[in-house]
Amino acid sequence: MVKKGNVVMQKYEFGRLLGQGNFGKVYYGRDLERGQAVAIKVIDKEKVQKSELTEQTKREISIMAMVKHPHVVQLYEVMATKSKIYFVIEQAMGGELFNKLTKGRLKEDAARKLFQQLINAVEFCHSRGVYHRDLKPENLLLDENGNLKVLDFGLSALAESKRQDGLLYTTCGTPAYVAPEVICRKGYDGVKADIWSCGVILFVLLAGYLPFYDSNLIYLYRKICKAEYKCPNWFPLEVRKLLSRIFDPNPHKRISIAKIKASSWFKKGLGSKQVVNQNVIADGDAVSSSNNTKLELIKPASISAFDIICWFNLSGLFINDDQKEELRFTSVKPVPVIISKLVEVGKSLNLEVKKKEVGFLMLEGFNESRYETVCIGVQIFEISESRYFIELSRSSGDAIDYQNMLTLTIRPALEEIVQAWQGLQSHQQSLK
Known part of the structure; x- marks a missing residue:
């Protein structure tokens, strides 16, 4: 306890x-x-x-x-x-979406906003080869602003879990939200199964109750397999049409996420540029390599040996090197030289370097193709006289794009100021 x-x-x-x-x-x-x-x-x-x-x-x-x-x-x-x-x-301060729904159905605009956020999150997961397989209101949280957060990947599958036919075979999920092909146990497409579950969630958001329900599990599965449901009279025609394409018992004919996003009902309320990001730090002072005064004002934060040891935690045992969010190294170069190199790297990536607080910088920019803000945090610590520990980590922006930046641009460009790259392996060796 x-x-x-x-x-x-x-x-x-x-x-x-x-x-x-x-x-x-x-x-x-x-x-x-x-x-x-x-x-x-x-x-x-x-x-x-x-x-x-x-x-x-x-x-x-x-x-x-x-x-x-x-x-x-x-x-x-x-x-x-x-x-x-x-x-x-x-921490999602708004709690479970399920608790919100116990008070009744949502208004159309509120339901649409959450459904848009759900579809965007699920589409992103699928683009990374991740299939959730247990989407339901109990696994959806809300932050303090009422924005949706998908939770609980305990039953999720990776693309590598597919058999040679490209299908998944593990029967899992919550009965009322599961797709008919999962029930049949003949193999299913994780993408199509998640889309069905999203449709059930949309119905619940707008109706306040489940589209498929029976106290007898066998009868419930029959209703799901035949897509036997009835929309309440307050459902807009556009929603009825969308649900009919989501609740197609034949997964090969079921609507795709791309077509869901292209539907007229889904697109309502979406601006040309929606930057949905909860992690962007407020703007600070822009840093320029030509501005020596500002470079001199940037002081490294202090750090103890114990702090460094604590960084090398259990996550390194489970996360592959190409998935790690941090890049760490030591340098004996003067701080202005380190900052100047970071400014140079940021410029090559169309990112502006901004001072945030003692020893902390942010490389910020806007990714036009993804309509999202890109932020890479940089912390500089003084571990001894004229020796510094630098950590780069992603605050926002696409994870795969970030990994590509690290591999193709950032790490090669920083080589000339690096004394030694730091990681779990090097740390373990230092303990021997």
Whole structure:
């Protein structure tokens, strides 16, 4: 049992219990360094191992590290002790969408906004080869602004899980939200199955109740397989048509996400440029390599050896090198030289370097093709006289684009100021 006020890894303070499942509990937490509210999921290692769910847990961590999107709950960090695993995740202050729906159906505009955000998040997951397979209001959270956040990738599958025929075969999900082809156990397309579940969620948002329901599970499955449902009279004609194409029992004929997004009802209220990002830090002072005064004003933050050790946590055991969000290195170059190189790299990527706080910079820009803000945080720490530790991490923007930037542009360009690249492997070697 975790007590309120306890601190884990000298980094996160525990608060009240938010919920619990079969293998762990979720607590309200606080990042002691930044003062940021987080949620901390505490999993019992022994229970996971006894249930032979170790691989599933690793897969969930890997997936959450892969799907960085404004409408997916963000995984900040994974840590472990001998008996517990700690998931530090984004805190969605608005709670479960399910709780909101217990008060009744939503107005059309509110339902459409959440459905748009759901479809965008699911489309992003699919683009990364991730199929959720358990989409339902209980797995959708709301932030303090009422924006949707997809949660719980415990039943998700990766593209590599498909068999030679390109289909998935594991029957999973919640009965009322599951697609007919999943029930039939003859193989299914993860994309099409998720689309069906999104349709059920849309119906529930607008109606306040399920399209397919029966207390007898066999009868419920029959209704789903035959797509036996009835829209209430307040459903707009456009919604009825959209649902009829989503609830097609034949997955090969079921509407695609691209066509859902092209439908007239879905497009209502969408501007030409919608930047949906909850992580962008407020603008600071722009930094120019030609402005020596500002370069001199940028001071590195202090750091202890213990702080460096804490960075190398359990997440490195589960996340592949090409999925890691951070790039770390040491340098013996003067701070102005380091900053000047960062400005040069930012310029090559059409990103402006801005000063935020002591030892913290941000490379910011706008990706026109994706209609999203790109932000890369840079922290500079002084670990000894004339020796610095630098960390780059993505704050917002597409994860795959970010990885390409690191591999093709950022890392090669920084080589001349790097004393040594830092990572889990080098850290372990240093401990030997």
